[in-house]
Amino acid sequence: MSAPLHERIRAGIEAEILSGTLAPGARLPVEHELMRLHSCSRMTVSKALSALASAGLIERRKRAGSFVARPKVHAMVLDVPDLGAEVIGRGQAYAYRLLGRRMRAPRDEEEKLLAGKGRLLQLDGLHLADGMPLALEHRLVALAAAPEMAEADFSAEAPGSWLLHHVPWTEAETRISAVNADDASADLLGLDPGAALLSVERRTWRGGERITSVRQLFVGSAYDLVARFGPS
Amino acid sequence: MSAPLHERIRAGIEAEILSGTLAPGARLPVEHELMRLHSCSRMTVSKALSALASAGLIERRKRAGSFVARPKVHAMVLDVPDLGAEVIGRGQAYAYRLLGRRMRAPRDEEEKLLAGKGRLLQLDGLHLADGMPLALEHRLVALAAAPEMAEADFSAEAPGSWLLHHVPWTEAETRISAVNADDASADLLGLDPGAALLSVERRTWRGGERITSVRQLFVGSAYDLVARFGPS
DNA sequence: CGATCGATTATGTCTATACATTATAGGCGG
DNA sequence: CCGCCTATAATGTATAGACATAATCGATCG
Numbered sequence: 001m002s003a004p005l006h007e008r009i010r011a012g013i014e015a016e017i018l019s020g021t022l023a024p025g026a027r028l029p030v031e032h033e034l035m036r037l038h039s040c041s042r043m044t045v046s047k048a049l050s051a052l053a054s055a056g057l058i059e060r061r062k063r064a065g066s067f068v069a070r071p072k073v074h075a076m077v078l079d080v081p082d083l084g085a086e087v088i089g090r091g092q093a094y095a096y097r098l099l100g101r102r103m104r105a106p107r108d109e110e111e112k113l114l115a116g117k118g119r120l121l122q123l124d125g126l127h128l129a130d131g132m133p134l135a136l137e138h139r140l141v142a143l144a145a146a147p148e149m150a151e152a153d154f155s156a157e158a159p160g161s162w163l164l165h166h167v168p169w170t171e172a173e174t175r176i177s178a179v180n181a182d183d184a185s186a187d188l189l190g191l192d193p194g195a196a197l198l199s200v201e202r203r204t205w206r207g208g209e210r211i212t213s214v215r216q217l218f219v220g221s222a223y224d225l226v227a228r229f230g231p232s
Numbered sequence: 233m234s235a236p237l238h239e240r241i242r243a244g245i246e247a248e249i250l251s252g253t254l255a256p257g258a259r260l261p262v263e264h265e266l267m268r269l270h271s272c273s274r275m276t277v278s279k280a281l282s283a284l285a286s287a288g289l290i291e292r293r294k295r296a297g298s299f300v301a302r303p304k305v306h307a308m309v310l311d312v313p314d315l316g317a318e319v320i321g322r323g324q325a326y327a328y329r330l331l332g333r334r335m336r337a338p339r340d341e342e343e344k345l346l347a348g349k350g351r352l353l354q355l356d357g358l359h360l361a362d363g364m365p366l367a368l369e370h371r372l373v374a375l376a377a378a379p380e381m382a383e384a385d386f387s388a389e390a391p392g393s394w395l396l397h398h399v400p401w402t403e404a405e406t407r408i409s410a411v412n413a414d415d416a417s418a419d420l421l422g423l424d425p426g427a428a429l430l431s432v433e434r435r436t437w438r439g440g441e442r443i444t445s446v447r448q449l450f451v452g453s454a455y456d457l458v459a460r461f462g463p464s
Numbered sequence: 465c466g467a468t469c470g471a472t473t474a475t476g477t478c479t480a481t482a483c484a485t486t487a488t489a490g491g492c493g494g
Numbered sequence: 495c496c497g498c499c500t501a502t503a504a505t506g507t508a509t510a511g512a513c514a515t516a517a518t519c520g521a522t523c524g
Contacts, residue, residue, distance in 0.1 A: 004477060018402045019439050030504065041479045046505080054286075062505045063487040071400035078310040078459045170250050174308060174459040178410035178430035178452030196428040196452070198410035207250040220410030220428070227310045227406040227459075236507060262474065273509045278475080294475045295517040 005040055009048035017057055017068050024070045028058065076229040078174070080202075082161050083127050083135070083216075092129045096158035099188075100124040103143070103150065111140065114203075114210045118144030123159050126188060127216075133189040134222055139214040146211065160214065169204035169211055176200055176225065179217070189219055196220035237272055241280035249289055249300050256302045260290065308461040312404070312434075314393050315359050315367070315448075324362045328390035331420075332356040335375070335382065343372065346435075346442045350376030355391050358420060359448075365421040366454055371446040378443065392446065401436035401443055408432055408457065411449070421451055428452035 003011075016022040029037065034045040049066055052058045060066045087094040102122045106115040114120065121141040127134045139159055141149055146167045154162065163169075177199050186193040198218040204211045235243070248254040261269065266277040281298055284290045292298045319326040334354045338347040346352065353373040359366045371391055373381055378399045386394065395401075409431045418425040430450040436443045 006477080024400065032504090041481095043480085044478060047477090049505090051286075060505060061487075062485065063489095063503055065504065071396065074312045074396075074401070074404070076310045076312050076404060076406060078308045080308050080461075168256075172308060172461045176408060176430070176457040176459070177455065178428040178450070180412075180426070180428045180452075194412070194426055196410040196412045198408070198430075207252065218410070220412075223409065225408040227408070229312075229404045238507080264474090273511095274475095275510085276508060278477095279507090281475090292475060293517075294515065295473055295519095297474065 005038065006044045006047040006051075009034065009038055009040075009045060010051050013048065013052060014057060022068050024068050026068045027065050028068065030065050074229060076227040078225065078227040080172070080174070082164060084158055084161055087127075087129045087134065090129075093131070095128040095131070096154065097126045097128060098123065098154045099126060101154075114140060114142050114213050116142055116144040116210065118142060118147075121149055123154065125154070125158065127158065129222070132222070134219060136185055136188055136217040137214060138216075139212060141212045142210050145206065145209050163212060167206065167211055169206055171205040172202060173204075174200060174202045178220070181217070185217055189217070191219065198223060198225070200225070237270065238276045238279040238283075241266065241270055241272075241277060242283050245280065245284060246289060254300050256300050258300045259297050260300065262297050308459040310406070310457065310459040312406070314396060316390055316393055319359075319361045319366065322361075327360040327363070328386065329358045329360060330355065330386045331358060333386075346372060346374050346445050348374055348376040348442065350374060350379075353381060355386065357386070357390065359390065361454070364454070366451060368417055368420055368449040369446060370448075371444060373444045374442050377438065377441050395444060399438065399443055401438050403437040403439075404434055405436075406432060406434045410452070413449070417449055421449070423451065430455060430457070432457070 013022070013028065022028060031042050031045050031049070034048075035042055038045065049058065049060060053060050053066075057069055058066050059069045084094045084096070100122070101124075104120055104122060106112040106120055111120060121143055123137075123139045123141065125137050125139075127137060137158075137160075141159070141163070143150060146163065148166065149159075149162070152159075152162055179197050179199050181189065181191055181193055181195045181197050183193045185197065186195060189195075189197075198220050200216045200218065201214070202216075203213045245254070245260065254260060263274050263277050263281070266280075267274055270277065281290065281292060285292050285298075289301055290298050291301045316326045316328070332354070333356075335351055336354060338344040338352055343352060353375055355369075355371045355373065357369050357371075359369060369390075369392070373391070373395070375382060378395065380398065381391075381394070384391075384394055411429050411431050413421065413423055413425055413427045413429050415425045417423075417429065418427060421427075421429075430452050432448045432450065433446070434448075435445045
């Protein structure tokens with residue numbers, strides 16, 4: 001019942017926008033009007049409007065007033081799951097099987113950029129759900145950014161999960177595409193060659209420094225990425 | 233040079249967090265300390281801290297102080313592009329070719345849910361970039377939510393773009409997966425049967441009312457979805 | 465010794481006011 | 495009629511203070 005006043009004002013205007021009562025492009029009451037409506041000070045309505053503005057719902061223009069933003073390119077929220085947690089959350093047994101582990105020097109420009117001054121740790125593995133192959137993972141880690149990783153044991157915890165808990169990223173970029181399985185991948189995943197795979201490539205940074213680069217190949221029929229937008 | 237004071241304070245603390253100077257869990261100076269440091273009022277530092285808190289970078293606890301949040305970043309931002317704008321942005325020519333258009337009654341439970349009290353408009357089409365097939369689109373629109381759409385002309389503007397500008401959504405859910413092309417789809421996209429396709433299924437709402445449901449099949453090798461997280 | 469309870473300290477909200485900034489509208493001159 | 499220019503109306507930033515709220519620490523009492 002007793003949410004803060006600025007929050008109630010914000011929610012009220014948000015509801016009017018989402019319901020369409022306030023159409024895109026519509027001008028909403030000026031701050032002094034809202035002050036009068038809610039019998040409060042200007043700082044309070046300003047706080048409500050600032051929140052709406054930073055959420056992209058309205059646009060504020062000096063001298064002109066505040067307007068409902070025209071919905072441009074919408075953005076959605078894509079969950080970046082810890083794969084293990086995700087599988088267990090679906091009630092399946094999760095396992096990670098390490099297939100290969102090498103420490104080596106960077107081989108090309110892209111890898112040099114990742115490695116920085118140090119060497120690279122290459123980790124190949126298989127994610128399993130209820131014993132069935134779910135995804136094939138090829139990962140490169142910059143040892144300069146995560147030196148402790150050279151000694152880590154990945155029989156219990158997958159590298160992705162280990163990294164998330166020890167060297168969390170602050171920036172990341174994900175590319176999602178579809179590819180046909182080559183013979184080796186198909187064999188490891190227990191599929192026919194040519195089967196459709198969902199490819200998720202992710203590069204992560206921590207304050208400008210590259211941490212890791214990973215490519216996960218999901219069995220197309222066994223995994224969906226889900227993104228959402230809206231009042232959760 | 234002269235960014236607002238609260239913004240400079242916010243940026244300063246953000247930088248310390250991202251660089252690791254302030255480690256996760258660390259307590260940061262109390263508001264009165266920051267007031268003294270920057271010779272400003274409490275409202276100003278409070279504004280800076282509020283921004284950091286709403287961005288999830290810090291956690292504020294009464295009586296205890298403010299702490300750098302332990303990073304449990306699970307979400308990234310996925311742009312939902314207007315496909316035409318996206319293609320043109322890459323410097324290619326964009327076209328949409330309507331393949332089929334029918335008005336009909338809902339056929340199953342899922343479609344009934346979408347249609348509401350009205351009928352459905354089914355639109356099948358092909359997105360082209362520089363004359364090459366980019367994606368096959370199968371769309372169902374609830375005419376109850378967008379009656380004007382029955383008369384719209386889709387030779388100039390794709391249905392997705394039309395909808396975005398006329399009946400913008402407020403909630404959406406996207407499922408992304410990979411599938412092998414069936415014979416008909418492969419033929420329309422100019423691919424061999426079995427080629428990997430990126431399947432993007434999206435359902436949208438406007439304040440509780442279903443608007444449209446679309447499945448886009450992208451040529452796997454020609455299109456990447458990109459998601460980002462981090463200080464833009 | 466342990467549980468409870470109050471004092472203290474931090475954040476949370478709000479007011480009233482002041483001045484800065486900026487885009488617009490409308491007037492004024494050419 | 496057009497272009498400049500200024501007054502004005504809106505938001506943006508900041509101050510100082512008041513009271514609310516919540517959690518923690520420590521002291522007191524059973």
